[in-house]
Amino acid sequence: MRDEKKQWPVLLVSGQFGMENDDAFRLRELAAELEQAQECSVIPSNSYEDALEVFLSRADLGCVITDWDIPEESAEKMYPEAFVKVIRQRNRTIPIVLLTDRLETENLTAEILEQIDSCLWKTADTIPFLAGRISDLVETYCRSVFPPFFGELVKYAEKYKYAWHTPGHLGGQGFLRSPAGVAFYKYFGENVFRSDLSISVPELGSLLDHEGVVRDAERNSARAFHADQTYYVLNGTSTVNQIVWRSQVLPGDIAFVDRNCHKSLNYAMVITGALPVYMIPRRNRRGIIGPVRLSEFTPESIRAKIDASTLIPDGRKSNAVRMSALTNSTYDGVCYNVVTIKKQLERSVENLHFDEAWYAYACFSPMYRNHYGMTPDEVEAGHPPIFCSQSTHKLLTAFSQASMLHIRNGGTVRIDPAEFNESYMMHGSTSPQYNMIASLDVATRMMQDNGEVMMQDIIGEAVQLRRKTASLAREFAAKGDWFFDLWQPRQITIDGRRIDFCDAPAEYLSTRQEPWIMSSADNWHGFEGIEENYVMLDPIKLTFTTPGIADDGTMQPTGIPASIVTNYLISHNIVCEKTDYYSFLMLNSLGTTRAKQGTLLAALLQFKRDYDNNTPLEEIFPELVAAHPVQYAGTGLRDHAQRMHEYLKSHDVLGKMQAAFEVIPDQKLKPADAYHEVVRRNVEFVFLDDMMNRIPAVMMVPYPPGIPIIMGGEILNEKARPIFDYLKTREEFENEFPGYEGDIHGVEREAKDGRTCFKTMCIKA
Ligand SMILES: *Cc1c(COP(=O)(O)O)cnc(C)c1O
Numbered sequence: 001m002r003d004e005k006k007q008w009p010v011l012l013v014s015g016q017f018g019m020e021n022d023d024a025f026r027l028r029e030l031a032a033e034l035e036q037a038q039e040c041s042v043i044p045s046n047s048y049e050d051a052l053e054v055f056l057s058r059a060d061l062g063c064v065i066t067d068w069d070i071p072e073e074s075a076e077k078m079y080p081e082a083f084v085k086v087i088r089q090r091n092r093t094i095p096i097v098l099l100t101d102r103l104e105t106e107n108l109t110a111e112i113l114e115q116i117d118s119c120l121w122k123t124a125d126t127i128p129f130l131a132g133r134i135s136d137l138v139e140t141y142c143r144s145v146f147p148p149f150f151g152e153l154v155k156y157a158e159k160y161k162y163a164w165h166t167p168g169h170l171g172g173q174g175f176l177r178s179p180a181g182v183a184f185y186k187y188f189g190e191n192v193f194r195s196d197l198s199i200s201v202p203e204l205g206s207l208l209d210h211e212g213v214v215r216d217a218e219r220n221s222a223r224a225f226h227a228d229q230t231y232y233v234l235n236g237t238s239t240v241n242q243i244v245w246r247s248q249v250l251p252g253d254i255a256f257v258d259r260n261c262h263k264s265l266n267y268a269m270v271i272t273g274a275l276p277v278y279m280i281p282r283r284n285r286r287g288i289i290g291p292v293r294l295s296e297f298t299p300e301s302i303r304a305k306i307d308a309s310t311l312i313p314d315g316r317k318s319n320a321v322r323m324s325a326l327t328n329s330t331y332d333g334v335c336y337n338v339v340t341i342k343k344q345l346e347r348s349v350e351n352l353h354f355d356e357a358w359y360a361y362a363c364f365s366p367m368y369r370n371h372y373g374m375t376p377d378e379v380e381a382g383h384p385p386i387f388c389s390q391s392t393h394k395l396l397t398a399f400s401q402a403s404m405l406h407i408r409n410g411g412t413v414r415i416d417p418a419e420f421n422e423s424y425m426m427h428g429s430t431s432p433q434y435n436m437i438a439s440l441d442v443a444t445r446m447m448q449d450n451g452e453v454m455m456q457d458i459i460g461e462a463v464q465l466r467r468k469t470a471s472l473a474r475e476f477a478a479k480g481d482w483f484f485d486l487w488q489p490r491q492i493t494i495d496g497r498r499i500d501f502c503d504a505p506a507e508y509l510s511t512r513q514e515p516w517i518m519s520s521a522d523n524w525h526g527f528e529g530i531e532e533n534y535v536m537l538d539p540i541k542l543t544f545t546t547p548g549i550a551d552d553g554t555m556q557p558t559g560i561p562a563s564i565v566t567n568y569l570i571s572h573n574i575v576c577e578k579t580d581y582y583s584f585l586m587l588n589s590l591g592t593t594r595a596k597q598g599t600l601l602a603a604l605l606q607f608k609r610d611y612d613n614n615t616p617l618e619e620i621f622p623e624l625v626a627a628h629p630v631q632y633a634g635t636g637l638r639d640h641a642q643r644m645h646e647y648l649k650s651h652d653v654l655g656k657m658q659a660a661f662e663v664i665p666d667q668k669l670k671p672a673d674a675y676h677e678v679v680r681r682n683v684e685f686v687f688l689d690d691m692m693n694r695i696p697a698v699m700m701v702p703y704p705p706g707i708p709i710i711m712g713g714e715i716l717n718e719k720a721r722p723i724f725d726y727l728k729t730r731e732e733f734e735n736e737f738p739g740y741e742g743d744i745h746g747v748e749r750e751a752k753d754g755r756t757c758f759k760t761m762c763i764k765a
Pocket of ligand 1: 235236237238239261262264327355357358391401403
């Protein structure tokens with residue numbers, strides 16, 4: 001770990017720095033000694049407040065040295081005690097050194113002594129001795145921040161071994177033989193290649209066998225995420241889901257699956273040959289996907305679905321349900337009370353699976369207490385085994401594709417690691433990317449070290465943006481003007497008093513679960529019959545709403561479809577996560593900064609100005625106008641929005657979407673058999689116009705709302721006509737508004753007679 005110390009600067013704070021006395025002289029001497037003799041870098045600071053700013057803005061400090069003496073004439077507002085306390089709250093292990101010049105150890109409280117690592121006397125010790133001690137502390141600390149796998153990887157890569165094994169580029173050398181390779185090497189930098197190793201390196205353990213430092217890292221993650229076993233999966237949560245299912249489900253087994261599932265669960269059903277019955281999520285009038293009703297989880301309800309299934313043969317209808325799969329939280333941030341769900345499902349399901357791709361952080365904040373799959377067991381642990389899939393890369397900090405699979409053993413059924421690993425290996429490469437393993441190791445360590453603090457910051461920032469937006473919306477509304485709003489409670493009850501959301505204390509909103517729990521008494525969310533204490537909104541998932549639709553679903557005379565706003569934001573380099581008809585989703589994550597939030601609000605206000613001024617589209621979306629002048633030239637932003645709004649309104653697009661998702665089409669083939677028709681080449685592309693009474697071989701997932709409208713093997717018959725109608729409306733919309741093509745997985749587009757037509761792979765008739 002060469003040059004390591006230099007990269008972990010020492011923060012040296014003293015009110016005496018600039019003075020002309022002996023203390024100040026010695027402090028400056030200490031700084032010089034640290035930099036020259038010890039090769040540390042030093043950040044001097046004159047006040048505790050400034051030093052705290054430095055500390056809060058960077059996590060790369062190697063040590064904090066603080067002068068315990070405050071000069072008498074000082075105007076310092078913050079005292080060393082308070083300074084030390086904040087630092088310790090946010091970093092449990094960084095060395096903190098007190099510099100004193102009197103024998104005042106007896107004045108130091110136990111509380112302070114507990115929080116510091118060392119107490120050095122400014123005057124009694126020699127400067128080289130002081131600098132040496134500090135340098136040692138920095139060195140020990142900067143080694144300790146490396147979690148088990150990452151630490152070993154760095155050590156190995158630095159040894160510069162002369163290797164004769166894969167990967168063929170051998171630490172990057174292979175790239176240097178040809179210009180494109182050189183460009184690649186220079187772009188990524190040496191370390192990426194030196195730590196890209198093959199599995200023939202025994203020091204680094206084995207991912208497939210979970211041995212050595214990889215095992216240490218996975219075990220550490222299991223502890224951090226409250227699991228009994230944790231597996232690192234380098235091919236995303238898509239693969240996690242398949243591993244989980246393949247480990248427990250046999251062909252012909254009954255599975256109980258959230259219709260609001262990611263497509264990887266459909267593939268899990270395909271590869272296992274499961275026979276699915278579905279949970280049906282609610283939606284609100286805006287089209288936002290809500291929770292499955294609690295009543296659907298009762299044994300009676302599940303039994304009724306199985307009895308009604310056309311796929312499950314009579315002889316199997318009394319079989320147990322092998323696996324359930326529930327998406328938690330939903331894309332929009334609806335999180336279930338898992339304790340409640342477990343109580344119902346454990347009565348009839350053998351394995352519970354929670355897909356928490358967007359939700360790996362939940363266990364690190366009390367905000368989400370009881371609302372995540374690995375929620376610590378209550379007293380009676382009679383539940384079945386629980387599996388959780390988490391895309392560490394989505395909202396925590398890992399390389400793309402790096403995910404975790406967590407297992408909680410059942411009260412009586414333990415998941416045997418050797419047996420489970422067969423499924424794990426079936427989906428893994430025998431050449432894992434070590435940098436990705438390291439990223440999972442590091443993501444874990446970051447959350448262990450200060451996950452709670454980071455989560456509190458993220459939630460606090462989201463709350464701040466929520467309050468700010470709500471208060472802007474209130475200000476504009478008071479003037480009879482419009483603005484965007486957020487999908488969140490309009491009012492909050494605190495101590496029996498109702499107050500506007502934006503007047504509620506930020507502290508209350510960012511530390512308490514109550515304001516986020518949905519109830520039927522205050523129907524801001526728009527979901528019917530919400531059960532008490534059943535779901536909450538995740539404060540960090542920000543759904544902005546645009547004008548045009550009332551809470552009860554009534555389309556208003558004027559409106560602004562969200563896709564226009566998000567296109568506008570994109571042209572300002574702000575990319576949102578998801579666009580619905582009259583709402584769009586932004587995510588707060590570890591990467592969000594305050595500056596980003598200010599930029600977003602500024603852009604939304606700018607949109608408002610351009611909308612109110614009806615600024616010509618030529619200025620706003622020049623490329624769109626250039627590509628489709630017939631449709632858009634000479635139009636202003638407001639007229640453009642209004643035309644699209646009127647189209648959505650007069651064609652009742654939201655109503656049609658709603659109706660389409662009320663239907664679960666008849667199942668003709670199980671997902672596996674539908675896929676087998678693809679293997680047999682017994683499939684063909686069929687235009688939407690000809691699709692009535694056909695069976696798609698693949699799932700079709702329109703965004704919005706992002707849940708499957710029909711699965712492979714289900715028939716688009718008369719009962720499913722609302723699905724056809726909705727897809728047809730989408731097709732017409734795209735022809736009316738080119739440049740606003742929405743994403744529909746499972747649909748391809750082909751130009752026919754000057755029109756865009758949808759087509760889908762169907763089983764041959
Ligand atoms: C993204 C996602 C997945 C797949 O995760 P990857 O890590 O991208 O493979 C699975 N389930 C849900 C609910 C998702 O949103």
